[in-house]
Amino acid sequence: MKGPFSFNPTLFTVYFAPMKNYNARWYHRIGIWFGIGLNPASITMGGGLAAALPFETLFWVVPLGCGLLMALAMGAGLIGQSLRAPLARWSISTFGFGIGALTINLMMAVGMVGWHGFQLGLAGTALGVLLRLPNWLGIVLLATTVCIASFSSVNRWNWLTWITGLSALGLAVFSLLAVGTGIEANYEIPQSSFRTILWAIGTIASFAALFALRVPDFTFDLQTRQDVVIDGIALFIAITFGIIVGMYLYRATGSWDLTVILAGSRIAFIAQLFLVLSLIAPTLSTVHSGALAWANVLPINSRVGIILLIGLGLTLGLTRFDQRLLPFLDWIGTIVPPALAVMIGAVFVRRYTTTKWTYASWVVGAVVALGLKIAGQDVHFFVGFMVSLLALFSTRFFNPRAKLAPQ
Numbered sequence: 001m002k003g004p005f006s007f008n009p010t011l012f013t014v015y016f017a018p019m020k021n022y023n024a025r026w027y028h029r030i031g032i033w034f035g036i037g038l039n040p041a042s043i044t045m046g047g048g049l050a051a052a053l054p055f056e057t058l059f060w061v062v063p064l065g066c067g068l069l070m071a072l073a074m075g076a077g078l079i080g081q082s083l084r085a086p087l088a089r090w091s092i093s094t095f096g097f098g099i100g101a102l103t104i105n106l107m108m109a110v111g112m113v114g115w116h117g118f119q120l121g122l123a124g125t126a127l128g129v130l131l132r133l134p135n136w137l138g139i140v141l142l143a144t145t146v147c148i149a150s151f152s153s154v155n156r157w158n159w160l161t162w163i164t165g166l167s168a169l170g171l172a173v174f175s176l177l178a179v180g181t182g183i184e185a186n187y188e189i190p191q192s193s194f195r196t197i198l199w200a201i202g203t204i205a206s207f208a209a210l211f212a213l214r215v216p217d218f219t220f221d222l223q224t225r226q227d228v229v230i231d232g233i234a235l236f237i238a239i240t241f242g243i244i245v246g247m248y249l250y251r252a253t254g255s256w257d258l259t260v261i262l263a264g265s266r267i268a269f270i271a272q273l274f275l276v277l278s279l280i281a282p283t284l285s286t287v288h289s290g291a292l293a294w295a296n297v298l299p300i301n302s303r304v305g306i307i308l309l310i311g312l313g314l315t316l317g318l319t320r321f322d323q324r325l326l327p328f329l330d331w332i333g334t335i336v337p338p339a340l341a342v343m344i345g346a347v348f349v350r351r352y353t354t355t356k357w358t359y360a361s362w363v364v365g366a367v368v369a370l371g372l373k374i375a376g377q378d379v380h381f382f383v384g385f386m387v388s389l390l391a392l393f394s395t396r397f398f399n400p401r402a403k404l405a406p407q
Helices: 026-037 040-050 055-083 087-095 099-131 135-151 159-179 194-207 209-214 225-253 258-263 268-278 280-297 302-318 321-349 355-374 380-393
Strands: 005-007 014-016
Touching: 026 159, 026 225, 026 280, 040 055, 040 099, 040 159, 040 194, 040 225, 040 258, 040 321, 055 087, 055 194, 055 209, 055 225, 055 321, 087 099, 087 321, 087 355, 099 135, 099 209, 099 258, 099 268, 099 280, 099 302, 099 321, 099 355, 135 280, 135 302, 159 225, 159 258, 159 268, 159 280, 194 209, 194 225, 194 321, 194 380, 209 321, 225 258, 258 268, 268 280, 280 302, 302 321, 321 355, 321 380, 355 380
Parallel strands: none
Antiparallel strands: 005 014
């Protein structure tokens, strides 16, 4: 495709002009990938997984799940780098305008609300502990600060990703020092089963599924494919480390609520400070992405989108949504993986399919996954992913001469 890519559907307008030079390198973006992998959310998830499976099982399940997540994110990133296309261009070329664009943005908007609720609940509670305020007041204070900062456009400061990553690393180290790892808490050791193993792998892969969907935004201007691979390996190392830290914290305390774990430690103040700092950049980034998504779903501008996102996130934060991270990831795993499957797969069958078919393939996989989730089946992640892929590739039998539009 030559020249600038632009379209003007009824919901929103996106302008993307390909650059002549793509000189970004892996070290320009590694802070983002590392910050997504190692943060309080991955540590919390590690504790939740340790509550469901024994350690001996998790030591091979965790690398497997993290490897699957890395493969999805790296696959999306390599496609973005190869096509020189960020998410907006890639998703519209896959699902088309209208209902396709609406669904993508609605999914992103709802997902960002959930993540923002997690961040406000966890960091706000830690801020309340630091300032010796009630938990709810710490959450409200943090939400107000984030709102002011978002209007000031500080949510795009790249250096915050390094503060986040280093603070998350400090949080992990100080948390382990605070509770130790040699003492096992008095809790019932769970038994492993094929069902819970599949659930754990799917949960890990769902952890950064929304990030995997947005990866092309961070890779379309990378210089080489090797840059994408290096950043993907950084994600794998960071998230594996974060989950293992959470596992050991749960074994030592019997809890996966970081604010509770750190509150009674000798170095609680330092650890709580790292907890707040480690969530600054993710919180602002979530507001930025979520506000834009809401502005593309509803007839509002981005400033109103910021208020809407923070308001919804504050409501979840006050209910301590951070303590329900795993169920949230479970529901994310019903919708996002089928979308990723179709977006990656469509690159290989674009000459044989249409945007209507790709959108239908996503919907079919998501509906199947949602039905399995409601029925209590823990294979919804994998089944939804495979159903969408099979539906997509079946287009060669039903529509062999179709062209994927727009080109």
